[in-house]
Amino acid sequence: MSLFLQTDSLSLAKETLTDAVPVEKTISIWELLTSGGLAGQLIMIALFIMLFFALYLYFERLMAINAASKVDANFMMQIKDHISNGRIDSAKMLCASTNSPVSRLIQKGISRIGNRLEDINTAIENAGKLEIYRLEKNTSMLATISGAGPMTGFLGTVVGMIMAFHKMASGGGQIEVGALAEGIYTAMTTTVVGLIVGLIAYIGYNHLVVKTDKVVHLMELNGVEFFDLLNEKK
Numbered sequence: 001m002s003l004f005l006q007t008d009s010l011s012l013a014k015e016t017l018t019d020a021v022p023v024e025k026t027i028s029i030w031e032l033l034t035s036g037g038l039a040g041q042l043i044m045i046a047l048f049i050m051l052f053f054a055l056y057l058y059f060e061r062l063m064a065i066n067a068a069s070k071v072d073a074n075f076m077m078q079i080k081d082h083i084s085n086g087r088i089d090s091a092k093m094l095c096a097s098t099n100s101p102v103s104r105l106i107q108k109g110i111s112r113i114g115n116r117l118e119d120i121n122t123a124i125e126n127a128g129k130l131e132i133y134r135l136e137k138n139t140s141m142l143a144t145i146s147g148a149g150p151m152t153g154f155l156g157t158v159v160g161m162i163m164a165f166h167k168m169a170s171g172g173g174q175i176e177v178g179a180l181a182e183g184i185y186t187a188m189t190t191t192v193v194g195l196i197v198g199l200i201a202y203i204g205y206n207h208l209v210v211k212t213d214k215v216v217h218l219m220e221l222n223g224v225e226f227f228d229l230l231n232e233k234k
Contacts, residue, residue, distance in 0.1 A: 040186035043156040044193065047149065051197045054145045057138050058204035065135055065211045069218065071102050076222055079106055080229055088113060101131040101215060102222045109226050117230060124223050131219060135212045139205065146201035153194015160187025 075098060082091035088110060095107035108127040112120040163186060 040156060040160065040190060043152060043159065043186070043190045046152055047190070047193045047197050050145050050149050050152070051200065054142060054149075054197065054201040054204060057142055058201075058208065061137070061139055061142075061208050062211070064137075065208065065215060068101050068131075068135060069211070069215050071100050071218065071222075072098070075103065076106075076225055079110075079226070083110070083113075083229060101135070101219055104131060105219055105223055106226050109223070109230075113230070117227070120230065121227060124227070128216075128219055128223065132212075132216055135215055139208050139212070142201050142205035142208065146198050146205055149197030149201060150194045153191045153197075156190020156194065157187045160184060160190065 075094075078094055079091050082088070082094065091110050092107060095103045095110065105124055105127050109120050109124045112123045
């Protein structure tokens with residue numbers, strides 16, 4: 001009889017210890033992102049839309065700039081050969097068959113051959129400004145997203161804290177920590193996602209600026225080379 005009592009006591013003690021040990025609760029990233037209630041979910045949707053546009057703009061501009069930076073190493077040598085031998089039409093055809101900012105820049109200069117050098121230089125500069133505008137198209141949107149992303153995240157922080165304080169005020173001092181989870185999730189997750197979106201857009205924007213500057217330098221280099229060729233022929 002005593003043995004059974006000891007066994008029951010041991011079983012009861014094990015059950016008590018098992019109940020006393022806290023069970024670790026795991027949460028997925030999706031649950032974490034959607035645990036902020038309706039307000040938090042709306043802010044998350046806005047942030048993910050910004051992230052989608054930031055990635056789309058970055059890769060679209062990156063491919064366009066990479067394509068613009070590809071110039072045949074023999075292009076200017078062929079242009080020099082055509083112009084030096086008076087084959088202006090051949091030089092124009094070469095520029096027309098080459099799809100790059102440099103070729104369009106040189107084509108504009110060739111079309112002005114016979115005018116004053118100042119007029120040719122002005123035409124090349126105007127064509128260069130147009131090409132730079134094409135390269136920088138929509139790039140400023142990335143700069144906007146790099147600032148709007150974190151600010152939208154901070155808006156979620158404020159909304160989350162308002163939700164948490166509202167729960168505390170309506171609970172009459174008897175509020176449990178679990179009841180504040182929705183507001184805290186909104187505050188923390190929107191801040192993190194907003195900073196990530198802003199960081200991606202900021203890095204992407206600066207990378208595109210560096211790539212664009214290289215193409216602009218290439219255009220200036222070839223423009224000066226073409227202008228020197230005209231000076232030699234003068």
